[in-house]
Amino acid sequence: MKNTSINISGKIEPEKVSALREINEVAKGLSIHFFVVGAFARDVIFEHIHQISAPRMTEDIDIGIKVGSWEEFKHLTDTLIERGLFSATNLAHRFKGISCATVVDILPYGGISGETKHISWLPNHDVIMSTLGFEEAFQSALKVRFSNEPPLEILVPSVPALALLKIISWDDAYPNRKRDAQDLLFILEQYESTAIQKKL
Numbered sequence: 001m002k003n004t005s006i007n008i009s010g011k012i013e014p015e016k017v018s019a020l021r022e023i024n025e026v027a028k029g030l031s032i033h034f035f036v037v038g039a040f041a042r043d044v045i046f047e048h049i050h051q052i053s054a055p056r057m058t059e060d061i062d063i064g065i066k067v068g069s070w071e072e073f074k075h076l077t078d079t080l081i082e083r084g085l086f087s088a089t090n091l092a093h094r095f096k097g098i099s100c101a102t103v104v105d106i107l108p109y110g111g112i113s114g115e116t117k118h119i120s121w122l123p124n125h126d127v128i129m130s131t132l133g134f135e136e137a138f139q140s141a142l143k144v145r146f147s148n149e150p151p152l153e154i155l156v157p158s159v160p161a162l163a164l165l166k167i168i169s170w171d172d173a174y175p176n177r178k179r180d181a182q183d184l185l186f187i188l189e190q191y192e193s194t195a196i197q198k199k200l
Helices: 014-029 038-049 070-082 134-139 159-172 178-199
Strands: 005-007 033-037 061-066 086-088 094-097 103-109 118-120 128-130 142-147 152-156
Touching: 014 033, 014 061, 014 070, 014 094, 014 142, 014 152, 033 038, 033 134, 038 061, 038 152, 038 159, 038 178, 061 134, 070 086, 070 094, 070 103, 103 134, 128 159, 134 159, 159 178
Parallel strands: 005 142, 033 152, 061 103
Antiparallel strands: 033 061, 086 094, 094 103, 118 128, 142 152
């Protein structure tokens, strides 16, 4: 990941910044690494860093957390709930902010997924999700400053890593996740524009 940060302070809705700040504080306290993924990462990269309009905006935030077990995952999510920051929903990965009302999907990867790079969701382990590409996306992530006062820096995938995650997600649930295909097409169509801006 890059050491220098990209500053987009003031561009993201305060509610989302607040949700990320709360997650960041808890994750740091538990020594858990995380980064933003999904459509929110797409919006950050294209809308707010490169000023390229995304095909649709998302209200939710997806994050990937690097954990070794379901116990670690539960420790993080239980702490968020116990501190009155988020409430649980009927989905194991989805949580709703108390003060900010932002919906956050928390997706575990790392040792929890084993050699197969797949997780099976609690409680019945009947929903299986691939975590391929998460570690690579984390290692090449960009450091983005969401707030100056007080400072808040969160990792966001690079454009190539975001494309990789979209391909894997689309393949993982094909043919049901058409939005992944749409996002992938958008990324490919706009990639040259992001590369040109980097040179300027």
